[in-house]
Amino acid sequence: MTKQIVFSEEANPPLPVYSQAVISGKTIYVSGSIGITRDMQLVEGGVQAQTRAALDNMTKVLKGAGVGLESVLKANVYLTNLQRDFAPMNEVYLEYFKANPPARTCIGVAALPLGAEVEIECIAELP
Known part of the structure; x- marks a missing residue:
């Protein structure tokens, strides 16, 4: 196995x-x-502002690998308040994945680093 x-x-x-x-x-x-x-300061403005910042950062990481959001196969979203934040998070998420959204899991968790309300990770594919 080789990893980069x-x-x-x-x-x-x-x-x-x-x-x-x-x-x-x-x-x-x-x-x-x-x-x-x-x-390393938490973005103010609640789950929507944090979702936007997390997805912007994820986009920059993908760009560093030579791809964009269209290459995302699977995303995992973690929310500290699933009941309250699921719909507002989805509003922002859909701005980034308008067409052909990836497979996704959304999980409620007890806590996230730095008191964040949302964390997003993904698996993508190179062309």
Whole structure:
């Protein structure tokens, strides 16, 4: 097995314990993104603002691997308040995945890093 680490200068820098993404074969595994700024401050404005920031960051990581959101095969979304935030998160999510959305799982979790309300990760494919 060979794996290639993806690093995008444009995306939020990863902590030293993980990579922004890893490529194995033609598959890209993108680490979870939460709604933070480049200096690790939580984005204000609730779940919609955090969803937008997380998806913007994920887009930058994918760009660093040479692809875009159209290459996403599967997304996993984690919400700290599934009942309250599912619909508002979906409104923003649909802005990014208008046509041919990927397979997706959305899970309610007890907590996320830095007090985030949403985290999104994905698996994508190289052309």
